[in-house]
Structures are given as structure tokens and as C-alpha cells.
Amino acid sequence: MAVDPLIELRDVNKHFGQLHVLQHIDLTVDRGEVVVVIGPSGSGKSTLCRAINRLETIESGTIIIDGQALPEEGKALARLRADVGMVFQSFNLFAHKTVLDNVSLGQIKVRGRKKDEAEKRSHRLLERVGLADQAAKYPAQLSGGQQQRVAIARALAMDPKVMLFDEPTSALDPEMINEVLEVMQQLAREGMTMVVVTHEMGFARSAANRVVFMSDGRIIEDRAPDDFFTNPETDRAKDFLSKIL
Ligand code: ADP
Ligand code: MG
Numbered sequence: 001m002a003v004d005p006l007i008e009l010r011d012v013n014k015h016f017g018q019l020h021v022l023q024h025i026d027l028t029v030d031r032g033e034v035v036v037v038i039g040p041s042g043s044g045k046s047t048l049c050r051a052i053n054r055l056e057t058i059e060s061g062t063i064i065i066d067g068q069a070l071p072e073e074g075k076a077l078a079r080l081r082a083d084v085g086m087v088f089q090s091f092n093l094f095a096h097k098t099v100l101d102n103v104s105l106g107q108i109k110v111r112g113r114k115k116d117e118a119e120k121r122s123h124r125l126l127e128r129v130g131l132a133d134q135a136a137k138y139p140a141q142l143s144g145g146q147q148q149r150v151a152i153a154r155a156l157a158m159d160p161k162v163m164l165f166d167e168p169t170s171a172l173d174p175e176m177i178n179e180v181l182e183v184m185q186q187l188a189r190e191g192m193t194m195v196v197v198t199h200e201m202g203f204a205r206s207a208a209n210r211v212v213f214m215s216d217g218r219i220i221e222d223r224a225p226d227d228f229f230t231n232p233e234t235d236r237a238k239d240f241l242s243k244i245l
Contacts, residue, residue: 004031005064006162006193007052012061014051021047022058023217029162034194036204036225039214040240045197048214049166052195053084066161082110085155085163089170091147093139093154099126100135103154111158118157125153129183145176152183162193169200199244205229213237 007029014022021044029035037045050056052063054070054077063070065084071077093102103122107113113121126132129149139147148168155163165184169177181203188194188207198204204211204225211228213221215236221228229245232238 005029006031006033006066007195008062008064009052010062010064012051012058012063014047014056014058016047019217021217022051025061025219027212027219027222029193029195031193032191033209034188034192034196034207035210035212036208037195037197037212037214038199038201038204038240043214044217045214046166049086049164049195049197052164053081053086055086078110082106082158083161085158085160087148087151087155087163087165087168089167091139091144091151091171093147093150095139097138098135099131099137099139099142099150102139102150103157106154107157122153122157125156126150128156128186129153130179143176144172145179148172148176148180149183152180152187156187162195163187165194165196165198167197167199169198201229201245213240215240 005028009025009027012022012025025048037048039045047056051058065080071080097105100119100122103125104118107118107121108115123132123135126135129152131146131149131153134142134146139150142150169180172180177200181200184196184203185207208225211223211225212219213228220234221232221237229241232241
């Protein structure tokens, strides 16, 4: 039973042409909860994340964020997107803006902060992700792990109610994965509500309150990590785990 739901999806459906990519998705994420979403490539994990902040439309069902149904468009949608921070596999930073500007611009445009107030906050966040000394650089001057930490700082700068991470470490060289996971672990400890698509099972075991397993557009398991990893119920989950562990 949900205690204090921040995200509620009820019977959400979406097709891409003939492909029923999200099939009757029911998912509740409570405030402060960390939910890790795993499953084979093509099972709908990214589409689910994108639907949660309306980067994808849905055909039926409801998505409620902090008690509010998703608006279709306009300013209300921009504000809602700002409430849902998103970090992608590809860092999606503005290449021609400095690190400081990357973290500050959304605060000024969407949250309406003054430039100096936004920049002060950006500096604090860059410090928090271990990049205090990189503010004046451009994304291309940073490593992949550093760029991803900038992307996390940029999302946090909007004061999101929830953070969605879609395979945030999949594009990184192995030696950079931990520096990003550590920032995410820290966020989880601080009580941030998080939905994390990842194949990093160490992170799932240590940070997740629940693991959601998707297969062919459905959620087929939704359990505590220890239960899931030691005793997966479905053959599909068993098969998936046997391939990645
Ligand atoms: P995952 O993130 O689990 O790998 P995705 O949500 O990216 O899965 O994709 C689920 C399925 O939907 C895949 O078969 C993919 O090819 C398809 N798909 C994703 N985006 C689109 C799109 N914009 N148009 C058509 N098919 C898509
Ligand atoms: Mg994906």
C-alpha cells in the first residue's frame, strides 16, 4: 500500500504503431522512495521514464505527480517538467555554454530566478557533485563522468520533486561509473525520490527500496531488492538475471 505517493501511474497504455510498448502500467512511487527499473533492452523502460514527464504522450490511463494530473501543454507543463528532473544516458548538455550556464539557465528561464541567485545555487550544486572547480569550462573539456555529474546538478537546480535517471552510467567508461553512482547514492540517502533505470545491480541492491522488472511493455515484478535478486518469481526475470549477474 502506498503511504505518500509522489508518482502514480494507473493503467497507462501506449503504442508505437503495432507495438504495445506500455501495457497496462500501474506504478506508485512514494515520497523518498528509490525505485530501480530493470529489464531487457526494448522492454519499454525509457518510454516509461519519458511518459512520466510527458516527453512521450500516452493513449490511456493516468499519470499523477504529487497529486496533480499531467497537464498537456503550456506553462503548467513546463513547471511540471521542472518538478521531474531527468538525467539521460547521453548527457545532453549545451555544448556552447559553460558548466555554470548549463546549471543556471533553466533556473532563470523556468524558475524565474535572478542570474546571481541562480549562479550562487549552481556553484553550491557543483560543489555537491564534486565539480566546484569546473564551473568556467565547456562540456567538451570534461570527462564523461564529469559531464554526467553536471547533468545531475542541472536537474537538481530546478528543485525537482523526483529525479528520473535513464541508464545514467551506460555511456561511461568503467572507471567513471562509480563517481556518478556515488552522487546518486548520496541523493538517495538525502531522501530524494528517484526512479532509476540501470543495469548496475550493486546500486540496485544498496540504494533501491524496490525493483521493478519490465518485459515486453509490462511490469512483471515489483518487489524488494533482496527478494527480487534472491528469489525472482518469473522465468523472464530469472533468465535476465542469469545473463547480467
Ligand atoms: P528500453 O529503454 O527498455 O530499451 P524503449 O522504451 O527505448 O526500451 O523502447 C521500447 C520499444 O519501443 C523498442 O522496441 C523500441 O524500438 C520502440 N521504440 C522506442 N521509441 C520509439 C519511437 N519513437 N518510435 C517507434 N518505436 C519506438
Ligand atoms: Mg532505454
